[in-house]
Amino acid sequence: DAGVTQSPTHLIKTRGQHVTLRCSPISGHKSVSWYQQVLGQGPQFIFQYYEKEERGRGNFPDRFSARQFPNYSSELNVNALLLGDSALYLCASSLVVGWGRGNEKLFFGSGTQLSVL
Amino acid sequence: AQTVTQSQPEMSVQEAETVTLSCTYDTSESDYYLFWYKQPPSRQMILVIRQEAYKQQNATENRFSVNFQKAAKSFSLKISDSQLGDAAMYFCAYRTRGNDYKLSFGAGTTVTVRA
Numbered sequence: 126d127a128g129v130t131q132s133p134t135h136l137i138k139t140r141g142q143h144v145t146l147r148c149s150p151i152s153g154h155k156s157v158s159w160y161q162q163v164l165g166q167g168p169q170f171i172f173q174y175y176e177k178e179e180r181g182r183g184n185f186p187d188r189f190s191a192r193q194f195p196n197y198s199s200e201l202n203v204n205a206l207l208l209g210d211s212a213l214y215l216c217a218s219s220l221v222v223g224w225g226r227g228n229e230k231l232f233f234g235s236g237t238q239l240s241v242l
Numbered sequence: 243a244q245t246v247t248q249s250q251p252e253m254s255v256q257e258a259e260t261v262t263l264s265c266t267y268d269t270s271e272s273d274y275y276l277f278w279y280k281q282p283p284s285r286q287m288i289l290v291i292r293q294e295a296y297k298q299q300n301a302t303e304n305r306f307s308v309n310f311q312k313a314a315k316s317f318s319l320k321i322s323d324s325q326l327g328d329a330a331m332y333f334c335a336y337r338t339r340g341n342d343y344k345l346s347f348g349a350g351t352t353v354t355v356r357a
Contacts, residue, residue: 128286156343158343158344160345165349165350166349166350167246167248167333167335167347167348167349167350168287168333168345168347169347170344170345170346173343173344180343181343181344183344213285215285215287217287219343230289230292231289231343231345233286233287233288234286235284235285235286236285236286238285
């Protein structure tokens with residue numbers, strides 16, 4: 126089975142532009158999460174979606190938005206790009222969400238490296 | 243808010259030797275998960291080991307083991323018999339009990355393995 130796939134792998138944009146990042150979860154996984162990893166730091170939680178509904182949101186401005194499609198794939202959109210948005214954007218999928226549902230694990234993709242010039 | 247602190251930016255270990263990575267966290271919760279993730283140059287985060295807070299027994303996965311001290315809010319990772327393939331960035335992460343799956347990560351520790 127394929128793992129979590131993200132596209133594109135690399136992207137270069139200029140300030141003020143808009144970007145869309147895409148993620149396909151592992152087959153059968155219904156939850157997708159997005160993380161931002163700035164160089165030299167740990168990943169920061171942006172969003173989580175489960176069954177097409179937003180389940181969690183991190184401390185990010187409204188320029189960041191996401192959605193999940195009926196096939197459970199997801200898009201992360203960032204408007205009015207700033208230099209500080211340059212980072213590795215990681216997508217992760219899991220079978221379920223919630224607590225006490227068993228040993229659900231989070232599986233990560235290899236990320237999209239976004240550079241804002 | 244939960245914070246996770248990794249105080250060692252870099253650690254170096256001789257092949258076949260043992261290295262211990264430190265992690266402390268701050269929380270008011272009594273039930274939670276702690277994780278160690280490995281991020282090699284391929285950038286994909288790989289789960290190394292997981293610990294449930296209500297379990298007193300320290301988790302082990304082959305050459306990887308943890309020392310979980312709940313009262314001290316400490317969660318260290320020991321890599322035994324280090325191999326060249328262990329070279330990577332290691333992140334400590336925390337997940338609270340809740341209806342989501344939000345991970346809070348530390349800043350990471352870069353592990354280099356000397357041949």
